[in-house]
Every structure is written in structure tokens, then in C-alpha cells.
Amino acid sequence: MRQELERDPARSIAAALITPRSEYGVAVIDREAGRLCGFGRLALDPHQQRAATVGFALHPDWWGAGYGLETVRLLLRFGFDHLGLHRIWGARSPLNVPSARTMAAAGMVEEGVIREHVLKGGKWRDSVVHAILDREWASGER
Template sequence: MHPVTRSSARLALRELAAADVDAVLAIYGSPAATEHLSFEPRDREQVEQIVARAVTTATATPRTEYALAVIEQTTAELIGFGRLALDPHQQRGATIGFALRPQVWGRGYGVETVRLLLAFGFDDLALHRIWGARSPLNEASAKTMSAVGMVEEGLIREHVLKAGKWRDSVVHAILEREFRPGS
């Protein structure tokens, strides 16, 4: 499925483009934005590679990864990054990830972004289960996933090595019937 486009009242998802490197760098290069992610802040060259990979995988057949720009509708500005990656170990399953520029935190954009990604996964990709993992210290992410109906399922111990230290991850998931009751 290419190109991906999906929108809500305030946000839109679209495919990443080579011209998005600076906007993605504002997220992935930010110590604040990556504090609870599974990696250290990225430099420009690393972000260029991430965006190039997203552009390439967007036209892969079969497509197994959807790395998408989150666009604020009123400004047409890229404010976030969302990702669905099909899970090779589960039929009709995927992992979800998202990150927003710190300047837009606290506006409800996280919930709106995750709802868009879930709707895309369940409606367009016919997925059965979508799950994501977060840092135990990332309370904003916990609230976001809870607000969209994702259920906290448990802890993956020492799941991520970051800054030379092992960190646990908390798993949240949602099933199609929970997102769209009656389906």
C-alpha cells in the first residue's frame, strides 16, 4: 500500500520524503524527544539514512514497514514520526512506535497520532493485534496508549541497552475488536 495518507481533525499521516530530514532531525536529534526511546539522539547522517530507508521501504513488495510523517494540518509542518512494522512472528500483527517534537507536547497530538496509526493498521492493513513498548519512566506514553484503549500487558526485563545500561520495557497492546467493538 503506497502512498499512505490518513487524516484526522488536526493531523495527517503521509509518507516520508527526502526533504523531511531536517524535520525528523528535530525529533530524533533531540535529547528530550529521545529520552525514553530505545536509542540515543541521532545525528544528521543517521537521520538521512533513516529517511532514505523509509522512502525505499515504502515501495517494497511486500511492504513490512510503514514509517510515516505526522503533519499538523493548520501549518503543514512535520511534527512527528509514526511507525507500524509488521510482526514476522505473528500473523496480522504489528508493532507501533511514535515520537513528537517536544514543542508540540501537551496538546493531545500523541493520542491523535496513535489513533491514526491504529486506524490505518486495523482498517487498511486488516491487522488483528498492534503492540508497542515504552520506557517504564515514560508516563506520557503510558497515558497516551491507555487513552486509545491499549492494554498494559506486562514487562520485558532488560529489553533495551541505552547509554550503557539495560532498561526494561512495558508492553501495551490492542486487538482489532477492542479498537472497533463489534468487529
Template sequence: MPPTHLAGPHLALRDIDPGDTDALLAVYGDPEATRHLSFEPRTPEQVQTIVDRSVASAEDTPRTEYCLAVTRLGDPRLIGCARLATEPQRAAAIGFALHPAEWGRGLGTETVRLLCALGFEELGLHRIWAARAPLNEASARTLLRAGMTEEGRIRDHVFVRGVWRDSITYSILEHEWTKP
């Protein structure tokens, strides 16, 4: 498979590589960055496993998972991680996490738009969906600004930090997608 690389006005998405481990740990190991995610902060060993799995999945045919480094345009350093996992029926689930130092700049919206471009323009998907924690209002604004529609609540969807947590779901369909 050719390497994945997408570029927007401020960001680029590229395949995760082994050199991203420390930068990914700075995101996935950070309690603030993972506060609303479906997992607790990751250990260095867990992040290494994620990187190894991501590098391996980039070689799969057909490819069903895209774990991508979020970088500033022109700067290869990872500032976040974006994921698209295909599902049957020409659909995919997406998710992303940015380092807290990057929050509040519209980069989440651009990340979601780039994931949608990958899904609709390159993979020919019909539907893309995402889920957020109910208390993550910033993510709600991000997903709506990216063109997604709120669909509803999945009750007791994930077990994290010792409790069950609901998820609020969003989606966008291929006919709703407009190129950036």
C-alpha cells in the same frame, strides 16, 4: 503501492519524503524528545539514513514498514514521526515521537489512534502492540487513552545510554478497536 495518507481531527500521517530530513532531525536529534526512546539522539547522517530507508520501504511489496510523518491537518510540515512495522500472525508494533513543542496537546493519542486505524482498517491486522520506557508516564497515559491495554514488563529489553532498560508493553486487538 499507493502513498499512505490518514487524517484525524487535528493531524495527518503521510509517507516520509526526502524533504523531511531537517524536521525529523529536530525530533530525533533532540535529547529531550529522545529521552525515553530506545535510542540516543541521532546525528544528521543517521537521520538521513532513516529518511532514505523510509522512502525505499514505502515501495516494498509487500510493505512491512510504515515510517510516517506526523503533520498538522492542512500543514505538510513534519512535527513528529510514527512507525508501524508488521509482524507475522497479522500483528504489528507501533511507535511514535513528537517534537517537544507539541507535547501535552493530545496529539500523541491521536497519532496512536491513526496508527491503529491504519493497522486494523487498512491492513486487516489482528493485534497491535507498543512499548514504552518505565519512566515515561506521559506515554502510558497516551497509550491507555488510545484504547490500548497494559500487558506487562519486558526486563532488560533495550540497551540505551550505556544501560539496560525495561519496557512496559501495551496492545489492542481488532475486536477492541473502535473507529474514532
């Protein structure tokens, strides 16, 4: 996580300078301490019109404090209300139950499993896909 927190802000800054823009990153800052505790990312899907992927990560010290849900909602709001997207989806490890709860609380629906989607530590890992459509976001059913 420490490597991601150090690497991803620089990557997001570089992505912000590319035109046309295809990626949006946010830093998650602890309100009281003013410290970086995570990041979020919305990346337009080059293979689908009006679609994007969302991702987020928090340092374990901030798990369960609501920052993940706030980050996902912010990125969904930006994607639907400002970019005019139709579909936003994210993928998680099958073992990451807190991430599943966060995405569900943000209104994302679990759609299924992408088998052996990610190579981690020399082993293939499945990913569970969650998504939300613009009409679901607009209905406020979350």
C-alpha cells in the same frame, strides 16, 4: 530526537518501496506552522501472523498538544481497518508516563514488562508493553 526526525523519514521512504510491504511510516506535521514535529510507524511482525508493532515520537515542543494520540489512532485504524490485523502492540520506557497515557487513551491495554529489553547508553532498560486486539478496536471501547 532531532536525529530521529531526520533519519526516520528517509527510512520510511525506503521501506515503502519494498514489496511486500512490511512497514508504514507517517510524518506528523504541525497544522499551523506546517513543520515536521514527529513521526509514527507501524511495522508488521515477521514472527506473528496479523500482528504489528506501533511506535511514535514527537519533538518536545509538541508534547501535550494531542499529536501523539492522533498519530497512534491513525496507525491503529490503518492496521485494523485496512490491513486486517488482529493485534497491535507497542513498548515504552517505564519512565515515559505521557506515552502510557497516550496508548491508554487510544484503547491499548498495559500488558506487562519485558525485562532488560533495550540497551541505551550502555545500560539495559526494561520496556512496558501495551496492546490492543481487533475486537477491542471494533467495539469502540476507547
